[in-house]
Amino acid sequence: MRAANTTWNQAMIERYDMAGPRYTSYPTATAFQERFGQAELDSAIARSNASGRPLSLYFHIPFCDTICFYCGCNKIVTANKRRARPYLELLKRELSLRAWQFHTARPVQQLHWGGGTPTFLSDAEIRELMHVTRECFSLLEDDSGDYAIEVHPGRLAPERLATLREVGFNRLSMGIQDFDPRVQKAVNRFNSVTEVRALCDEARRLGFHSLNMDLIYGLPHQSEATLAGTLQEVIALAPDRLSLFNYAHMPQLFKSQRQIPEEALPSPAEKLAMFHSAIDTLLEAGYVHIGMDHFARPDDRLAQAQAEGYLHRNFQGYTTHGDCDLLAFGLSSISAIDNVYVQNHKDIVRYGHSLEQGQDPACRGVVLSAEDQLRRAVINQLICHFELDFDTFNRSFGIEFERHFAAELAALEPLMADGLLQREEQGLRVTDSGRLLIRRICMTFDAYLAVPGATAQPRYSRII
Structure with a gap:
């Protein structure tokens, strides 16, 4: 991995500083x-x-x-x-x-x-x-x-x-x-x-x-x-x-x-x-x-x-x-078990009642589809390492990355033009100027937002 570095680009930060998920999970809790x-x-x-x-x-x-x-x-x-x-x-x-x-x-x-x-x-x-x-x-x-x-x-x-x-x-x-x-x-x-x-x-x-x-x-x-x-x-x-x-x-x-x-x-x-x-x-x-x-x-x-x-x-x-x-225990906690996310009751009365009745306190969740797991891996790679290799995903998920994500790659072109990331022969690399805006880059691969690259709803915090 290349050495980490961060460059502050005021113009780009002002342009792209929108609300968006923190991607502690994908899909997010919403x-x-x-x-x-x-x-x-x-x-x-x-x-x-x-x-x-x-x-x-x-x-x-x-x-x-x-x-x-x-x-x-x-x-x-x-x-x-x-x-x-x-x-x-x-x-x-x-x-x-x-x-x-x-x-x-x-x-x-x-x-x-x-x-x-x-x-x-x-x-x-x-x-x-x-x-x-x-x-x-x-x-x-x-x-x-x-x-x-x-x-x-x-x-x-x-x-x-x-x-x-x-x-x-x-x-x-x-x-x-x-x-x-x-x-x-x-x-x-x-x-x-x-x-x-x-x-x-x-x-x-x-x-x-x-x-x-x-x-x-x-x-x-x-x-x-x-x-x-x-x-x-x-x-x-x-x-x-x-x-x-x-x-x-x-x-x-x-x-x-x-x-x-x-x-x-x-x-x-x-x-x-x-x-x-x-x-x-x-x-x-x-x-x-x-x-x-x-x-x-x-x-x-x-x-x-x-x-x-x-x-x-x-x-x-x-x-x-x-x-x-x-495995997460207690009020409102979220577990990630295999391809499932589950969250316990947020209300302490309901949480307690479930356990007192011998029932599982998990009340809501989501089963990750194969597509969810693929997109989770893409977002995790970008948000943790700021680069990804197409061939790695092709081998791991049995896809042709450039064909599978053709719409997303097209949606990234304005960000590439602004210098936030670079298209390499077999992958993507986030530039030093793009590191602070990594949440915005990841949003392009989020199928739960309205369209690739769309502004997230106000329930999310701002990126910067």
Whole structure:
């Protein structure tokens, strides 16, 4: 693979900065069907078991004790820690159900707890859930797995990290968002540099393999200067991975965002300037731009996976474990099992009722056709590696790429003329100017959009 590089092309970014999917899956969740049958899921599980593929487990812990106004996650805001106990019991029921369905000798190469705030659970509850997970599935006990947990650094005492390391977590993801006090007050999210540094120091002392930090640009009262100050503090903390997400203000969908005054939000031009400066700053600091809004140190496994050609993208974003079937547990979580995506109930009452009745909590999903799987592979190759070889797809899928995708290749010609990608003798290569617009390029191969190259509907965030 060629070395990653990114060039900021202001004119092209302004021309193509539209709304579009993030492609953590293809088809995206907007294509899921409400009437998804148990028979389709059972068939997918049978094929999954026959394959013997390793597993990836995701647990959604929806609780937060305070609300962050920008958040669009499926969450339950409560200060009552006793709310965790009945939910924990439901997770244990779901674990038992999946353990009965799957060959549990299959190794769990990846595990991730997200939320919400997973450390809303007490240390005893964390131990309990991990113990039941080990009883039901084959976790790796040699610390070689990729086992991550998301934490709120303003709500986690450093001494609690010992419990997380003890039960098997070896990667820590911190939602920093911004260090500027005015911005923090506007979004009701507080964590100081001192608090984050204490967590980083303790995590490294305990032997966590990797530290990830999440930032957001486009928050109220942010400016290019204030974001630059946050980035300098973050770079000094030296995370192995860093994500810089674009804040999507959609108060019509997320009630908490109505607490944010629109007049305090930076303009689209100011947001672009922030992201431009941030990319330059991170590249100068030695980070590799993995793609979209993700960065990593060159020696991090994410950067190595991209360099060696096995980087993948799934519901957790960029990942090194594309060969795993993903089993997701908890409210609203999405599993990817063989050629099926299934999502659990988003409503906690319905989720709980299903499990209490001994029923599968998955309520909606989609069966991927052969065409879906082909297009998913094309989009994954482009969004992870920024190039694709026609012959590889011809051999793997039994097609003639140029004939099969004649309409899509024609729709890409204006983007080629604008220098976003190049047609090579036997493939496509995204240029350095096109890397930031990779979502727009991928949209051309999305059969679920109205026509190839059409603007996506407003339910999606903007590309930049």
